[in-house]
Amino acid sequence: MSVTDFDGSSTRYRFVGLRNYVELFSDGDAWSALLRTLVFAAIVVPLTIAGSLGLATIINRRLRAVGLWRTIFFLPSVVPVVAMAIMWKLVFNRDSGILNAMLGAVGIGPVAWLVDPMAFYALIVLMLWGLGGGMIIMLAALQGVPVELEEAATVDGAGKWLVFRHITIPMISPILFFQVITGVIAALQVFVQPLLLTNAAGIAAVGNVPESNTLYMVQVYKEFFLSNRFGYGSAMLWVFFLVILGLTLVLLRSSRSWVYYEVDTEAEREGATR
Template identity: 50%
Template sequence: MSTGQLTERGAASPGRPAPGKPGVRRAPRLGSRRMRRAGAFYVFTGPWLLGFLILTAYPLGYALWLSFTNSDGLSSHPRFVGLDNYREVFTDPDTLDSLARTGLFTAITVPLTITAGLFLAVLLNQPIRARGLFRTLLYLPAVVPPVGAALTFKLIFDRDSGSANGLLDMFGVNGVAWLADPYARWVLITLTLWAAGNVMIISLAGLQDIPRELHEAARVDGASQWQSFTRITLPLLSPVLFFQVVTGIIAALQTFAPLLISLDPTPQGVSAVPRSNNLIMINVFTQYFANSRYGYASALLWVLFVFIIAITLVVFRLSKGAVFYSVDPEQEKTRSRTIGGS
């Protein structure tokens, strides 16, 4: 049998597909892989997209519309006032004071919380006995609901029956009004630091991702523990710390639930909040539910939203040269495009 006959027989055998004609392209089928992937994408993301539109996009748009009106929450036809609410935001002394106090609170709590969490993470990364137990105990406050934690602190620092004043009475010190000025601010800061276990657990995960060989090599070269920490640990941990700075700033600027420790159990309600703890979210709550100024309160929230975005962008800008990634994000993006061929 000749070679040509064998080739023709092999091409026509049922085990091999017949070669297609050159220049002829098959029409895409409905059940193609690309369409199946697109269908799976929309099936799995559909519930989230629906929830985002109903629970996030619509409330944001409605609040933006309210910020240009004098809505009181009851009238079905509020009057359009343009930028009057936003002008009042930047001219109202109480609002400006609450913004300043919120910025001061953020500037104090974010560095302290990150420093405390990193310190605990470094301690619990050492080979000590019952290390797992200590990690669990220090992380427990982070999983306590904020309202429960705030009410617990309120009971502890109550002037008449709180355990803090009970401890002071044992040393002959008269009771202190912890939940009034000037101590209320420091109680709130203490409550924030009490829940530093979340920062600790993230920093601990970052520490365990650092190769031990780097510290061993530094020790062989004669580096001290402090030099090893500042020259190796902190640079390699900088992406984790940067993430905690950004999320910590966003959370601190929106602090509201811990402020429950400042509420007076009298009919005065939010008006009884000490001045040092009258942060921007307390002002928003007062405008909404005490003064029924829905339009002005919505403007306050949008100003806070823009303020958070601006600070976040500034932090990202300042992080260049201070955050060291194992792979440069720009190089990683370029490499992904090259591999994908897109």
């Protein structure tokens, strides 16, 4: 479809070769959306991983009612994405939202959270609300760290921070790597959340998405269903696929220098044998 001028409904469409791709490379809106998406992922992924690890570290301690705290932190991650987006839309509402009500209580005037440029920060807050899923994975990783290693480091005089940095982090680095890979792929494909933070509904809502929240998938949706350019939208998706693939390969390559596996890989065993 990406090499045709298909409009989504007409049975008459023709082969246009690489015209859609040539046009894409000169499309300022598409490249702006891609850059905006990369910045969004660069902010959300580290904050999500750091927040999940922080919550898991707290919950991993011996606390009273620890099961209750785990449930409280995990519940937001199972809320359907549509319900979550609508809820935060109400929270960020300029006139009746609870956030502006709290700011008003301390003498701060109402903030228009759902328009540029604040809409971008509102979207980031929305994305960080569901840290519970990552927390459960991190908690499982922390509970798999051998206690004797941490105890041995403590006996040798290492403080809690040094133990965490030089023992805990390397031991859970495969899980961190998994979270980075899946987090980057998911963040780059975010679509429903920025769409539902707008003030309209349906296909027309795409046209009302603030510019700061017009991520790449939102731009693709505009081309498909507002402009009826299915061929051009398909070309955008192919290019996006290559971008995600390239980033994934870069991350896989970089993992050799910071991911520690207890079991040697086949290549490492062959090198040791030689």
